[in-house]
Amino acid sequence: MNGPFRLFRHTFRSSGLALFFCVLGAVALITTTPGAATGATAKDNYRTYCAQCHGVNGAGGGVNTESMNVQPRDHTDAEGMSAISDAQLRKAISEGGLAVSKSVLMPPWRSTFSDKELDALVEHLRVLCKCSG
Amino acid sequence: MTGGRTARAGLATVVFTVGLSMVLLLAGSTWAAPVSDGMAILKSRCFTCHAIKGPAATTLKSFSARKGPDLFYAGVKYNEEWLIKWLARPEPIRPAGFRYFKNTVVTDGADDAVDWDALKAHVALTEAEAESVAAALMTFRTYEEKIKKNALTEAPADAFMGEMNFDKFSGCLACHEIEPGYGGVTGPEVYTTGERLQPDFVYSYLKDPQSFDPKSFMPNKELGENFLQVLTKYMLSLEAPEPEDEEEGDD
Missing domain, CATH: 1.10.760.10 (Cytochrome c-like domain)
Incomplete structure (x- = not known):
């Protein structure tokens, strides 16, 4: 019963970390793109x-x-x-x-x-x- | 005998009550039907091109995606009689279309030109539909607080100074026609202003277009009170020329 759940939790932890960095990267990219504040170049x-x-x-x-x-x-x-x-x-x-x-x-x-x-x-x-x- | 009178009186009361109810119901339905009918038309046929709920577009992308003017404040903007007339027999208001940049032809070495064939005519409604839609639109009163009430002074319009101001002092002619074929083509023509728009709306919009439509390509000309008065009255005083076939020639 616990096996699949533990596996899921482990996977979630590592992928969660990766997701966090992806979001951080995306935010950094958006905020440094010219005109991003209004979406217009x-x-x-x-x-x-x-x-x-x-x-x-x-x-x-x-x-x-x-x-x-x-x-x-x-x-x-x-x-x-x-x-x-x-x-x-x-x-x-x-x-x-x-x-x-x-x-x-x-x-x-x-x-x-x-x-x-x-x-x-x-x-x-x-x-x-x-x-x- | 007494029982018969009572029965007759009771019958009369019932007939009177039913009759009165029917009259009230009929009156109520004829008063309420246009608004609800119009609302149904707006929700089924108009919303794909017009915003019938706010807020206005705040990004260039959403602004550019609009295919027709925002209608969620139509009740503080348009004259109902003009709406009824126009919806049944629509005529272009912005010569180069609602978004001129979607109808512009660019050729190397020559000025940009409007692609007249790309312009699409507005759907025409039946007279009854036009009345219902106009009645429904008049209930859209968002932005009422942005409209300065009784904004215009009693001083009459000055045709000469008005045109001088519109053309030379404020440069409005760059984007707006004061008669067919004379003036810019990207903004709405202004020779039907008086028939089309409410005076207080014209004044308030000229004063701060971005408070109504933040991404509008009508800039805030930062007009002082005197210019606002002169320009608003001038625009309201203009009239559309009579169609040629109705003109009486004097040879």
Whole structure:
């Protein structure tokens, strides 16, 4: 009667320990993955929020641009983008175009994105322009 | 003789009571039926695309999975008459679809374009269904505490300053059309605002969109009180253009 139960208990102890480390590993992986807090990467956020004006590929030709009298910035323009510092880019996204003496058509996004998401978007812009600030 | 009178009086009482009960039952059923019928339709046919229970999506993944607007606060958002009309004869409200990014065509070297063929029309209900669903939706009053009551001042709408503000000062035109074909296509058109939405909702949503829909791609423009008043009144004052076949030409 006790035999199978003892075996089960033994197996449970060793596999339980393994399970514990697996969970610990998974938690560590999740918490260090960028954007994990919200489940959204900068690329996902760009595709959802920024692409409506800046375009899916970041070249400035989003679906909203036809009626705009000021065209959105081309994020793939290495020369233009390298003239802007990371801090200015972050300010433009967070506080909107007016905060950096640009168009009001660029709205402030600080109520939409967390600080981490804003940082990640600046990094994503550097990937799009293949440049540094 | 006395017994006969008593029997007649008793019969009359029974007839009166039964009659009254039937009238009350009938009145009760005609009043209560639309809401329960509408609720049944919402639960069987609408819930796959719309959230009829809160809360709103809090992750981009769940936000992107939504196929239609959240309805769990429809009773503090929409005008019932507009709901009845629209549900029977739905017209697109967001030109590029509810989630523009699912209907966008990307071509190298050219601007992104809306894939108009990818847009799906909303299901049309019968008049009776539309009335029932609208009645049921008006009972969905989550977020009532977020709505500022009687938010608008008595100062009238200023068409010129309103449009200036909407276009130049606040940049709303980037995403919203003020007439068909003029304005951005990713947000809802605003020329049916007055017919479609409750004034206090428009004001409260403009003030803090994320408190209603945290992942909305409508940003918080951090509008001051004066701008909120001007913009809300302007949007409410707009009207949808008459369909062309009903226009009277003066050649």
